[in-house]
Amino acid sequence: MKREIPILLTVLSGLLVTLAFFTRGENVAAGIETHWSKAVNAELLQWALIFFSVAFILGIANLVRISLKQIQGGGADAFYKTVMLIALFGYLGVGLGEYHGWWSFAGEGEQPMKLWIYDKLFIPLQATMFSLLAFYIASAAFRAFRARSLESTLLLVAGAIVMLGQVPVGDQITDGYASRWLAFLMVYVNGAGQKAIIIGATLGVLATGLRIVLGIERSYLSE
Amino acid sequence: MTLCSTLALVLHLALATGGVIAPKPAPQAADDTSGAQAAWDQLDAIKGEGADGELTGEGLSAWVDTEKVPTLMAIVVFGLLMFVYQRKAKAGQEISIRRIAGLDAMDEAIGRATEMGRPVLYVPGIDEIKEIQTIYSMMILRHVARKTAEFGTDLIVPVKDSIVLTFAEEAVKAGCMDAGRPDAFVKDNVRYLSNEQFAYCAGVAGIMAREKPAANIMLGMFFAESLILAESGFMTGAIQVAGTAKQHQLPFFVAACDYTIIGEEYFAVTAYLTREPNLLATIRTGDFTKWIGITLLIMGVVLATKAVGAEGITWADVFLRLAGK
Structure with missing residues (x-):
């Protein structure tokens, strides 16, 4: 049963979500109500959100x-881990304190400290x-563009054309051909x-999903 | 495959310019009872749509999103083909699968790490567990964990998502059990690093630099961090195997890794590694579906070629349509 029940739950959930994908949502003008499978799907997504929240604590x-x-x-990582833990709990403390009004580091009209830390430290990092x-x-690119074989030579030539086609000087020295070759390479070859990769991957996704x-x-x- | 895609474009062109699929005629007068109009009206009634395409609240459209019916039909056909091939596989028909260098290289990479006495690093991508590539990555992780447990090598799995963490722990544990070495599971080696893309990326790069794994296996959904991870791994001299179905990241992996598992190959890993007939049958189904697609594309080429000259269509029109102009 330890194996059968999870498989059963997977199959039922999978079929239900698939059904919800193909059924119609509410359309007031035509007098169509939301199909029950969509409602169940929405409920399942709520459950997933709860799982995510709980799992975050596990993380x-x-x-x-x-x-x-x-x-x-006391290994090589010890210093970095200490900084990380201080940052983790420090930021948590700042955020919780500001949210509950225990303390505030920001002056009147200024953004809260937790946002300041995020904007001024985290985003630049x-x-x-x-x-x-x-x-x-x-x-x-330096390694990939070494002309060692026919394939890598082709890659080098294609890369050179693409780089030339991207800059104005490329057109200047090739009388406008660089951007045309670039368009040909990008539209047809690339x-x-x-x-081709998308078609293969989509079939792979479909097969794996099924x-x-x-x-x-x-x-x-x-x- | 490139030919296949070019043909897909040509088919699209043929359908658009060759008039293969005749457009639905404009609604005629009420007393028009011609065969074509009657057929369209009948189809509309089944679908539950009015003459202008508005929903009537009856027929199929009352509960099915009729725009998605072609997708449903494609899935049903694919499912039926899969069923047929599974029956054949169960009846003993041998299904061969071509050699995929990247998958063979995984064993080689783990073996090398074992010889060097250094760990194996498995990066399962940065997407959530709802992404099919992440789910699949967990299945591959189980096989990798089995191999590392058999060889007695440490396996480090850094994850970006906390749900993925629980899946990764289970996958590694199951892999160790498969190898008959439950003691090989080290809980501290499955590590949650950060929920932020570049913080996670920095964490993985740090593990590569400080713990110096001899083999980096990166399989899953990757975004802008792919090259940073691959280059960081390259700098440490590790043997690198990467795979994703995300086509925009593949060039980075090809440039920086020793082996790359491309697109559909990624979804063939468990079938390739286990050689289980049921799984091999699904690979064969995908191949057969591609042949159907190629046949349609060749038809498209013929029709597109025929379209040139008809109704004033020139090769210039054909190429302009191909270029999306």
Whole structure:
């Protein structure tokens, strides 16, 4: 029963959500009421939200437990974990205090401290992390564009054309051909390749979805 | 596959310019009882739509979203094909599956990590569990966990979503059980890092830099962080296997990883690894469906070619339509 009940729940939920996708919602003008499956689906989504909220606590518990162990162990990570825990509980304290009116760090008309921390510290840190992408693209492209084989040479030529086509000087030195070649590569070659991947992936998604909903794929279940 | 997609575009063009699907005629006078109009009226009655396409509250449209009927039909046909192939597989028909280098490389990567005495890092993407790629990633994680447990290698799984955390713990535990080594499950190695994309990314990059896993397996749904993760892993010298069905991230993985599992290959992993006939049958169903699509596309090419010259359509029109102009 430990296996059968989860499979049954998966199959029933899967079929119900599929049914809700194909049934019609409310249409007052035509006198059509919302199908019951849509209502049940909406209720299930509410349950999922509750699960998400509870699981968030589990996530924090996992983070704190592992971090404390690493701090106790005194390894290379200990310093970073300490900073992380201070940030986690400090931000939680600031947010809770401001929400309940226990304390306020912001003056009249100023944004609350929790938003200040988010806007002035967290968002710039995220942007910093994202900006690393520019350097990583350069280093990855440098390796990928080495003309070692026919395929990599083709990649190099295509990359050069795309780069030339993206900048005004490219058109200047090729008499306007660079942007036309770029359009050809992007619309026909790249577009066709992308669509091929999308078609294959969509069929894969459909097959996997059916396998799970029909209970054929069970490897997500524990024994 | 590229040919397949080009043909899809041509089919679209053929249908649009060749007049293969005749447009629904404008409503005629009330006394018009011609065959075509009567057929359209009958279809409208079944669908529950009026002459102008408005819902009448009767017929099929009273409870079915009629715009989604083609999708439903496609799913039913796919399901029926899957059923047929499963019957064949159960009857003993051998279903072969081509070699996928990226999947073979996973064992090699785990073996290398074992030889070096360093852990394996498994990144299951950054999307929530409702994303099919994340669900599938959990299934693959179970196989990876079984292998690492068999080899006695540590497996580190950092996750971005707290629900995924519980799934990942279960998957690793189940994998260790499959290997007959429940003691190989280390709870602290399945780690929740952050719910924020780049904070998570920084955390994973930190694990790569400090714990130096010998193999990085990245399978799931990835966004802008894909290249940061792949390049961070490359810098540590780890063997890297990545896979996703998200086509925009594939070039990054191809450039920075040793092996990349592309698109549909990603959804063939469990069938490939287990060789279970039921699962292999679904792969064959997908292949057969592609053949149906290719046949339709070839028909489209023929019709598009025929359309040139008819009603003043020129090759220039054909190419402009292909270019979306």
